[in-house]
Amino acid sequence: MITLDTTDRQALEALARSGRTEHRRVLRARIVLAAADGRSNAGIARELRIVEDTVRKWRRRFRHEGLPGLADRPRSGRPRVFPAAVVAEVKAVACELPTLGDVPLARWSCPELAREAVARGVCERVSASMLRRWLAADAIKPWQHRSWIFPRDPYFAVKAARVLDLYARVRDGEPLGENDFVLSADEKPGVQARYRLHDTLPAGARRPMRVESEYSRGGTLAYFAAYDVHRARVMGRCEPTTGIVPFSRLVDQVMTTEPYTGARRVFWIVDNGASHRNWAAAARMNDAFPNAHMVHLPVHASWLNQVEIYFSAVQRKALNPDDFGDLDEVSERLLSFQEHYNATAQPFDWTFTRHDLNRLLTRIGRHDRHAPQPLTA
Numbered sequence: 067m068i069t070l071d072t073t074d075r076q077a078l079e080a081l082a083r084s085g086r087t088e089h090r091r092v093l094r095a096r097i098v099l100a101a102a103d104g105r106s107n108a109g110i111a112r113e114l115r116i117v118e119d120t121v122r123k124w125r126r127r128f129r130h131e132g133l134p135g136l137a138d139r140p141r142s143g144r145p146r147v148f149p150a151a152v153v154a155e156v157k158a159v160a161c162e163l164p165t166l167g168d169v170p171l172a173r174w175s176c177p178e179l180a181r182e183a184v185a186r187g188v189c190e191r192v193s194a195s196m197l198r199r200w201l202a203a204d205a206i207k208p209w210q211h212r213s214w215i216f217p218r219d220p221y222f223a224v225k226a227a228r229v230l231d232l233y234a235r236v237r238d239g240e241p242l243g244e245n246d247f248v249l250s251a252d253e254k255p256g257v258q259a260r261y262r263l264h265d266t267l268p269a270g271a272r273r274p275m276r277v278e279s280e281y282s283r284g285g286t287l288a289y290f291a292a293y294d295v296h297r298a299r300v301m302g303r304c305e306p307t308t309g310i311v312p313f314s315r316l317v318d319q320v321m322t323t324e325p326y327t328g329a330r331r332v333f334w335i336v337d338n339g340a341s342h343r344n345w346a347a348a349a350r351m352n353d354a355f356p357n358a359h360m361v362h363l364p365v366h367a368s369w370l371n372q373v374e375i376y377f378s379a380v381q382r383k384a385l386n387p388d389d390f391g392d393l394d395e396v397s398e399r400l401l402s403f404q405e406h407y408n409a410t411a412q413p414f415d416w417t418f419t420r421h422d423l424n425r426l427l428t429r430i431g432r433h434d435r436h437a438p439q440p441l442t443a
Contacts, residue, residue: 068102068129075102077133094136097124148189153200155188160201160208174208176201216430219364222438223427226364227420229335233295233372234419237333245330250373251292251316253341254380255308257400259284259390266389277387284392289380289400290316292334293373298411300376300404304397313341314350321355334360337368375414379407 070078081087081095093114100110107121114121127135160179164171167186171178176194183189183197201207219225235242242248260281267276290312291302301320305312317334326332334351336342342351348360363370384403390396424440431437 067104068098068125070098070102074133075099091136094124097121098128098136101125101128148192148196152189156183156192156197156200157204157206159183159186159188160206173211176209179208215366216434217364217366217427217438219366220438222364222367223423223441225362226367226370226423227441229361229363229370230418230420230423232333232335232361233416235296237331243330245325245328247297247326247329247332248295248335249292249320249332250295250335250371251290251313251342252337252339252368252371252373252377253305253308253313254289254291254377256286257289257385257396258286258388259393259396260388261391262389266387275387277389281389284390287393287396288312289377291373291376291404292316292320293376295335295372295416296413298413299408300411302400302404304400308339308341310341310347310350314354317351317354317358321358326357329357332358334358335363335371336360337363337371338365370418372414372416376407 078095078099082092082099084092093116096114097110097120100113101107101121105113107118107125110121111118124136156179159167159182160174164174164178164182167182169178169182174182176198180192180194180197184191231237232242232248235246235248237246261284262278263280263282264278266278269275288305288308289302290305291300293300301316301323303316303319305315320326321332332355334342336347338344341347342360344362348362351358351360368374380400380403384399390399420441427438427440431439
C-alpha cells in the first residue's frame with residue numbers, strides 16, 4: 067500500500083495534469099496516484115492500458131525512493147568511438163583556413179574536412195555526417211563565410227561619433243536648434259533598365275509572380291538622394307552617371323527649397339565616394355551655400371549613413387524584380403517611389419550610439435592591435 071503526504075500528492079497531481087511533460091513521466095505519476103487510492107495492479111493496468119509488470123515496477127520504485135524514483139536511471143549507452151581529444155583536434159582543423167595546410171580550397175566542407183582529418187592522422191576514418199554533428203555542437207560552420215571591412219581610419223571613432231551625435235541632434239556638445247537640419251546623402255549607381263523578353267506574369271492561386279530570366283539591356287543611370295534624418299523626407303534625382311557635377315545638382319535642388327534655404331545650418335552626411343570626397347567637396351558646398359556643412363563619415367563606414375537604409379527599400383520595393391523598357395521608365399519608377407515613400411515615411415528607429423561604437427571598436431581591438439581606438443571621453 068502506498069501512502070502519500072500532501073506535498074507528494076500535489077506534486078504527482080500536477081505532473082499527471084501537465085500537458086508539456088513527457089508522457090512516460092505522466093504515466094508514472096498516474097500509476098502512483100491510483101495505487102495510493104487503493105487500486106489493484108490489475109485494475110490500474112486495465113485503466114491505463116499497460117501491462118501489470120509496469121505497474122509493479124513503478125509502485126515498487128516509488129515505495130523505496132519516493133518522487134526521485136520516478137526519474138529514468140542513468141544509461142550507459144553506446145560506448146564512445148572517438149575520444150574527446152580526437153573531436154577537439156578535428157574542431158581545431160575546422161577553425162583553420164585550408165590554405166594554411168596547403169589545401170587548395172577557399173573554405174572547408176564536411177567531406178573535405180573529414181578527408182583532411184584522416185590525412186593528418188587525427189583519426190583512421192570519420193564520416194562527414196559525424197563530423198557535422200561535432201561541429202554543430204560548437205556552432206562551427208566552416209563552409210559558411212561572411213564579408214566584412216576592417217575600419218582602417220585612425221580617426222574612425224571621432225568621425226563616427228560626430229555623425230552619431232548629429233543623429234541624436236547634438237553638435238559639439240550642444241543640442242541642435244529647430245532651424246538646424248541633418249541630411250544623409252549618397253548615390254545609387256548602375257541602376258539598370260532591363261527589358262524582359264516575355265511579359266512578367268502576376269501572382270496567381272498557389273503560384274508566385276513569374277519573371278522571365280532572359281532580358282535585353284537598356285543602359286544604366288544613377289539615383290542621387292538626400293534623406294532628411296529627422297523629418298523622414300527624401301529628395302532625389304536621376305542622372306546619367308555619378309560625379310561631382312551631378313551631386314552638385316542634387317545639392318542645388320535641395321538647398322534652393324525651403325526649409326533648407328532659410329535654415330540656420332544644414333549638415334550633409336556623406337561617405338568618401340568620388341562625388342563628394344575630402345575637404346575640397348566640403349569647401350565647394352559651403353562656398354555655394356554658406357549654411358550647408360558637409361560631414362564626412364570614416365572610410366568604410368557607409369553602414370552609418372541612413373540614406374543606405376532608404377536605398378535598400380528602393381532596391382527591394384521598386385527595382386526587384388526589374389522589368390523596364392528604357393531609362394525613362396526607370397527614372398519614373400524611382401521618382402514615383404520617392405513620392406510614395408514620403409507620403410507615409412517615419413524617421414528610422416536609429417539605436418546605434420557612441421556607447422555601441424566604443425563596444426564595437428573594443429571588440430575589434432581584441433583581434434588586431436592596429437584597430438582604431440575607442441573614444442576616451
